[in-house]
Amino acid sequence: AQSVTQLGSHVSVSEGALVLLRCNYSSSVPPYLFWYVQYPNQGLQLLLKYTSAATLVKGINGFEAEFKKSETSFHPTKPSAHMSDAAEYFCAVSGRGQGAQKLVFGQGTRLTINP
Amino acid sequence: GAVVSQHPSWVICKSGTSVKIECRSLDFQATTMFWYRQFPKQSLMLMATSNEGSKATYEQGVEKDKFLINHASLTLSTLTVTSAHPEDSSFYICSASSGWVGGGTEAFFGQGTRLTVV
Numbered sequence: 001a002q003s004v005t006q007l008g009s010h011v012s013v014s015e016g017a018l019v020l021l022r023c024n025y026s027s028s029v030p031p032y033l034f035w036y037v038q039y040p041n042q043g044l045q046l047l048l049k050y051t052s053a054a055t056l057v058k059g060i061n062g063f064e065a066e067f068k069k070s071e072t073s074f075h076p077t078k079p080s081a082h083m084s085d086a087a088e089y090f091c092a093v094s095g096r097g098q099g100a101q102k103l104v105f106g107q108g109t110r111l112t113i114n115p
Numbered sequence: 116g117a118v119v120s121q122h123p124s125w126v127i128c129k130s131g132t133s134v135k136i137e138c139r140s141l142d143f144q145a146t147t148m149f150w151y152r153q154f155p156k157q158s159l160m161l162m163a164t165s166n167e168g169s170k171a172t173y174e175q176g177v178e179k180d181k182f183l184i185n186h187a188s189l190t191l192s193t194l195t196v197t198s199a200h201p202e203d204s205s206f207y208i209c210s211a212s213s214g215w216v217g218g219g220t221e222a223f224f225g226q227g228t229r230l231t232v233v
Binding site: 036041042043044045046049090101102103104105106107108110 | 119121147149156157158159161164206208210212221222223224225226227229
């Protein structure tokens with residue numbers, strides 16, 4: 001079964017600083033990986049995803065992430081944090097192929113941006 | 116991206132009553148819909164997966180008779196919390212997909228429903 005672990009339940013950075021979120025996966029075969037952003041009292045919005053087309057993927061809001069099989073990681077970064085980036089971020093994993101319907105979510109990382 | 120509309124956004128009900136939450140895919144056909152529960156400052160817990168026209172598949176530990184899920188059409192799924200109690204108070208989120216998530220098809224999320232049982 002697939003699982004993901006998000007390192008750091010809370011990340012705090014200054015406005016304009018680099019944002020780094022961390023997600024490691026556990027899977028017997030390379031899975032599909034997703035990052036979602038959730039603003040207070042709202043649903044989830046896809047931030048970026050890895051589905052094997054390319055290991056470096058660009059997402060919304062200036063985020064990008066590189067899938068590293070050797071490190072079983074998928075860490076999004078953003079060069080310069082903006083106040084609007086403050087939100088909860090979730091990493092999720094799914095298996096591949098028909099029958100792999102479920103997304104399994106990590107524990108979440110709350111990103112705080114300091115002015 | 117595609118739009119998933121969830122209604123109501125919030126609801127308060129009395130203990131012992133039932134509450135229905137609707138999840139609609141507005142601009143695509145959702146062959147699969149998912150229902151999640153989220154406790155404050157926690158992650159999403161998958162409750163059940165439903166495919167259009169089929170019975171929902173519930174996750175272990177989720178009471179089928181308490182959380183009734185209906186996916187009668189390709190654009191609508193409903194979650195009914197029967198005989199609600201204060202411990203059922205939570206944030207419920209639906210998600211919809213037009214294909215297999217395992218095939219790389221994106222799942223789109225509704226805006227969530229905050230249920231408070233008093």
